[in-house]
Amino acid sequence: MVRIIVSEMMQICKNPTKRNTTEIAERMVSRYPKSLKDVIDGDVIGLGYHSLVKQLQARIENVKRQYTPKITKRKAESDNDTDEIPAEQKASVQDTYGCVNWEPKFLPLSETVESQLKRKEDMKKMFKDKNYTAEDVKELIKSTYYTQRKDINKDTSILKLCQEWPFLFHKTGMAEHFQQLTGINLMEAFFTNLDKKRERILNFLKTVFAQKENQVLESLLKLANEKGRSSGCTEMILLLLAFFGEKEEHMFHYVEKTSLAEEVEMEDVPATPCLVVCGSSCFTADCFMLSVDQKIVNDDITAFSCAICLMFGSYYCFNIHYPVGLRSTLEFLQRCFFSINPERGTKVELSKRRKIFAVNPRVLTLIADLADHEWT
Known part of the structure; x- marks a missing residue:
């Protein structure tokens, strides 16, 4: 199927671009999703057509290879996707990948800076005394999530975070923080x-x-x-x-x-x-x-x-x-x-x-x- 599709494409255009193959793959998958979509046990991976794009591009490269001169002068590669973006912005894009609430803008309505500090101290004491329930930890992590993200996103060291937010590194605390951050349990x-x-x-x-x-x-x-x-x-x-x-x-x-x-x-x-x-x-x-x-x-x-x-x-x-x-x-x-x-x-x-x-x-x-x- 891939060979036939690429053959038809190259009769119209000798050098199809990735945009061309992506558009064609998207149409094919939308027409025949049960056969072509990237799915594992009902979960669609990415946009569902990336593997078909990959196969089409690989076939195009193979067909084009015989027409490519064996000796060509290499041009300096430029990475347009990254060179024009400052390092800080690139890091930020990666940090927020997969997140739905990476840095909340406002404290919960019922909270103040003082109440957040008090809750943080309460958690530190609970952790030290080993006197807590899972529900207590979930509620406290949820209510102080705003302050946790502020500390994490300003590059506080892991050692300092471990001292200030010890529950973040244990099952109940991390699971609740992860839920708030990504929307996933x-x-x-x-x-x-x-x-x-x-x-x-x-x-x-x-x-x-x-x-x-x-x-x-x-x-x-x-x-x-x-x-x-x-x-x-x-x-x-x-x-x-x-x-x-x-x-x-x-x-x-x-x-x-x-x-x-x-x-x-x-x-x-x-x-x-x-x-x-x-x-x-x-x-x-x-x-x-x-x-x-x-x-x-x-x-x-x-x-x-x-x-x-x-x-x-x-x-x-x-x-x-x-x-x-x-x-x-x-x-x-x-x-x-x-x-x-x-x-x-x-x-x-x-x-x-x-x-x-x-x-x-x-x-x-x-x-x-x-x-x-x-x-x-």
Whole structure:
């Protein structure tokens, strides 16, 4: 189909642009959504036609290649999308990616600056005395959200935020902040999508892709040896890393099973959100720690799935960009498990050498392969 469409296009125009292919892909998907739309378990990815655009463009490039002179003088590349935008503005665009309430303009009607400070001190005391309920924390986080965002958006250090807003780094507090920031229920979205999609993704990675890709096959053998108790979530995350060719050490740092937070050698831990695993394997670990900016901010997480949610939530709550070494895994989790699905932009660290895509091409490839796997 792609070959036929491109052949017809190039009879009319020898050099179709991305705008041309995008318009055609959009029309095709709107006409045949059940066959062509980028969907995984009912969730539309991006605008729904990015993978078709990618296929059309790839075919056009292949057809044009035979007409391209083998020796051409390279022109200096200019990145018009980024060069004309100041660094501060670029960072702001990335920080607000996927957010619906990044910086509220006004305090709640019932609040004053003084009442916000009092609530903050109350929370610090509650956290220190360990005397609180989940509902109390949710209400206080919600009512002080305005002040939290002000502190975060003026680049307050993670250590200072940890001292001033300790609940932000724990399950209930981060989940409520994330809900206010993105409109998504952090834990509920993840566990709902995990129940719905995990088995199909695992089945595909273990059968179809493991036969083609040595790295995934090696990871499967390693997982079989390490597996202490069954955990579909753990297995899925590790296989996704292998599928995208991204290294575990960018997401996990392993320490001795009995290690305390103050004993972790932080210079070896990534600066981006990372899980410190107390043990030699994510399967057998009884405790995980959350590290942000090479600071342990939560040293008592007992469930791997909860640890993944806190790690992912940290990228949004604290305006942190995805590292290049985890860009595909994190975007796949973002779109397919946390239901954050912007049509444009990126959360990945920007680079002049790398093109910016509305949806990561490798994520689109996995989604297309999963869709094909449904029919086999």
